[in-house]
Amino acid sequence: xxxxxxxxxxxxxxxxxxxxxxxxxxxxxxxxxxxxxxxxxxxxxxxxxxxxxxxxxxxxxxxxxxxxxxxxxxxxxxxxxxxxxxxxxxxxxxxxxxxxxxxxxxxxxxxxxxxxxxxxxxxxxxxxxxxxxxxxxxxxxxxxxxxxxxxxxxxxxxxxxxxxxxxxxxxxxxxxxxxxxxxxxxxxxxxxxxxxxxxxxxxxxxxxxxxxxxxxxxxxxxxxxxxxxxxxxxxxxxxxxxxxxxxxxxxxxxxxxxxxxxxxxxxxxxxxxxxxxxxxxxxxxxxxxxxxxxxxxxxxxxxxxxxxxxxxxxxxxxxxxxxxxxxxxxxxxxxxxxxxxx
Amino acid sequence: xxxxxxxxxxxxxxxxxxxxxxxxxxxxxxxxxxxxxxxxxxxxxxxxxxxxxxxxxxxxxxxxxxxxxxxxxxxxxxxxxxxxxxxxxxxxxxxxxxxxxxxxxxxxxxxxxxxxxxxxxxxxxxxxxxxxxxxxxxxxxxxxxxxxxxxxxxxxxxxxxxxxxxxxxxxxxxxxxxxxxxxxxxxxxxxxxxxxxxxxxxxxxxxxxxxxxxxxxxxxxxxxxxxxxxxxxxxxxxxxxxxxxxxxxxxxxxxxxxxxxxxxxxxxxxxxxxxxxxxxxxxxxxxxxxxxxxxxxxxxxxxxxxxxxxxxxxxxxxxxxxxxxxxxxxxxxxxxxxxxxx
Numbered sequence: 001x002x003x004x005x006x007x008x009x010x011x012x013x014x015x016x017x018x019x020x021x022x023x024x025x026x027x028x029x030x031x032x033x034x035x036x037x038x039x040x041x042x043x044x045x046x047x048x049x050x051x052x053x054x055x056x057x058x059x060x061x062x063x064x065x066x067x068x069x070x071x072x073x074x075x076x077x078x079x080x081x082x083x084x085x086x087x088x089x090x091x092x093x094x095x096x097x098x099x100x101x102x103x104x105x106x107x108x109x110x111x112x113x114x115x116x117x118x119x120x121x122x123x124x125x126x127x128x129x130x131x132x133x134x135x136x137x138x139x140x141x142x143x144x145x146x147x148x149x150x151x152x153x154x155x156x157x158x159x160x161x162x163x164x165x166x167x168x169x170x171x172x173x174x175x176x177x178x179x180x181x182x183x184x185x186x187x188x189x190x191x192x193x194x195x196x197x198x199x200x201x202x203x204x205x206x207x208x209x210x211x212x213x214x215x216x217x218x219x220x221x222x223x224x225x226x227x228x229x230x231x232x233x234x235x236x237x238x239x240x241x242x243x244x245x246x247x248x249x250x251x252x253x254x255x256x257x258x259x260x261x262x263x264x265x266x267x268x269x270x271x272x273x274x275x276x277x278x279x280x281x282x283x284x285x286x287x288x289x290x291x292x293x294x295x296x297x298x299x300x301x302x303x304x305x306x307x308x309x310x311x312x313x314x315x316x317x318x319x320x321x322x323x324x325x326x327x328x329x330x331x332x333x334x335x336x337x338x339x340x341x342x
Numbered sequence: 343x344x345x346x347x348x349x350x351x352x353x354x355x356x357x358x359x360x361x362x363x364x365x366x367x368x369x370x371x372x373x374x375x376x377x378x379x380x381x382x383x384x385x386x387x388x389x390x391x392x393x394x395x396x397x398x399x400x401x402x403x404x405x406x407x408x409x410x411x412x413x414x415x416x417x418x419x420x421x422x423x424x425x426x427x428x429x430x431x432x433x434x435x436x437x438x439x440x441x442x443x444x445x446x447x448x449x450x451x452x453x454x455x456x457x458x459x460x461x462x463x464x465x466x467x468x469x470x471x472x473x474x475x476x477x478x479x480x481x482x483x484x485x486x487x488x489x490x491x492x493x494x495x496x497x498x499x500x501x502x503x504x505x506x507x508x509x510x511x512x513x514x515x516x517x518x519x520x521x522x523x524x525x526x527x528x529x530x531x532x533x534x535x536x537x538x539x540x541x542x543x544x545x546x547x548x549x550x551x552x553x554x555x556x557x558x559x560x561x562x563x564x565x566x567x568x569x570x571x572x573x574x575x576x577x578x579x580x581x582x583x584x585x586x587x588x589x590x591x592x593x594x595x596x597x598x599x600x601x602x603x604x605x606x607x608x609x610x611x612x613x614x615x616x617x618x619x620x621x622x623x624x625x626x627x628x629x630x631x632x633x634x635x636x637x638x639x640x641x642x643x644x645x646x647x648x649x650x651x652x653x654x655x656x657x658x659x660x661x662x663x664x665x666x667x668x669x670x671x672x673x674x675x676x677x678x679x680x681x682x683x684x
Contacts, residue, residue, distance in 0.1 A: 132586070133586055133589060143522055146522065146529060146530050147530050178575060180485055180488065180570070180571055180574040180575065180578075187488060187571065188488050188489050188571060212574075212575075212578050213574065213575040213576065213577065213578025213579035213580075213581070213582060214578045214579065214581050214582030214585070215582065216579055216582055216583075217579070217582035217583045217585065217586040218582055218585075218586075226575070228522070229522055229529065229530060229572065230571065230572050230575050232522040232554075232555065233520060233522065233554075233555040233568070233572050233575070233576050234555065234575050234576055234579045235555065236522075236554050236555025236556040237555035237556065237558055237559070237576045237579055237580055238555075238579055238580070238583050239555070239556050240555060240556030240557065240558055240559035240560055241558075241559045241580050241583050241584070242583070242587075243556070243559065243560075244474070244475055244559040244560075245584075245587050247475060248615055249591075249615070251615075252608065252611045252612060252614070252615040253608060253611065255611050255614075256608075256610065256611055258607045258608055258610065258611070259607075259608045259610075259611035261604075261607050261608075262603075262604040262605065262606070262607035262608025262609075262611070262612075263604065263608065264604070265600045265601075265603050265604035265607060266594065266595060266598075266600055266601045266603075266604025266605065266608075267604075268598065268600065268601075269594045269595065269597050269598055269600070269601035269604070270594060270604075272594070272597075273590055273591070273593075273594040
């Protein structure tokens, strides 16, 4: 069972219900869904997708967390909202995972409040699924943890590896630590200390050492670890550059008759490229470190993109991801003392 | 007079002398050059460009700073090298600027030693000239200053604005401070404090407040300020992504006969796009904050790219950039106290 905040996102039910319909449309999947939100709006949307009826249950909720609500306000006033109820169903065990395209800060605050963090973790880490020359790299944290000490970075490595293993079926992901050079003396104290801890202990992944910004798109590592400030800037810089390239490409193929004819001839190849680079195809960022699975969809995602976030949540839910993560994190304490004794 | 470390870079004189020849080839320019390096190698290269003879003087030097030399080693042993001598000519006033494609760390260390920093500055800032939808944005620091407090960030704003004004003839550049959101409460203490100082005082630029990673490629600001860790990661992430896009584009236009025909038809437009996106066209990063102009060329730049770095150095040299920068930096102290009294 997957719990959906059907009101979240820039658009709401039109996208979320159509996204769920896409996931079920694939057939073999036997997942059931709880749709939290405004009863009338959801009933109307479900009427458009009659075959959803026996797999989807509407759970009416009174309110919606606004896209611009402050996290503290959402925590105080969010009870009974579609977002709150979606997460509460994970806490009660009724659902294996929750998905929301709503306000990121509010979703994180409410998730922490209801589900609590694993062990001594402070805040969830946000993962980006980054398309690369070799497939996809999991990059974290991309914005939740602005200031990170060495242990925080090591926790990201453990959680990122567990996540990548679960999603990509890769037994020992290769993990890199983002820095401004690959020599041992590069970077600030936090990355140097994290490097020492990661080298000293044995985790369920292969630690590659330092990697640099250009290693992300190269696919040099399966998991790349950084603080939430750097990760957020890198991710948004890349998103901006991707838009820049699309604009350049559009200009190139509309600036002359030959350009237009060329684009017409190559249209199948160009469409295939556009599909490979479609941000919706990698939509869905899990909040790592919670006692339960919560996946954030981009607020502006279309039905296609929302469906991908839902598939990711279903996948993580099936794999019993949250308890696995808790077990992996128990390896940090011995690693820390091994590094300290060096 | 421009002073050239003719031995620096992955290739050396073949590129540096050909680059200088390109600059002089444009005609109207009356710049003269000092070429520092191995006399035999430079004489041989100059024989290929006979028209350079009356504009170029060879200054023989005994040694070359290795591309992988440690900065500390280069400072102790670099005296008499082509890099050292190129910078010494700026210190003596013989040259208005120096250019090197050599080892970045060594170039920075030797530049600091010989030219000294302006005022109380600690290390130079490295600027990237970032192509955007609207032209070019100056992004700093991109790697020299790993840890930056609020005052360091404000210094970057002052220096970046002075640089952008000199290079782009823009009287009041718009300066943004890179963060993970645009609200006042976003980010770590250093960016929040820098934001307060920048708001409290009046500088010779327009302060826009916080900008995010995707604002870089948008061209939302003329100058974007960040610490050297984040800036370096953002720059290298973008470089990696640019290579990724080029690979995708190549694959798209070679994967089918129609794709190839399309590329053939659109070849003029594609070539124009490649020229717009050519990293060489933006080659040349000045070290800001020195008592003198030193421009770093990319080690792997070709003659075209090196020529662009030389033009940038000549431009900054002509504009009396270093003294202007020193004057601008004097505005920091009143700004700091204005912010403290708020």
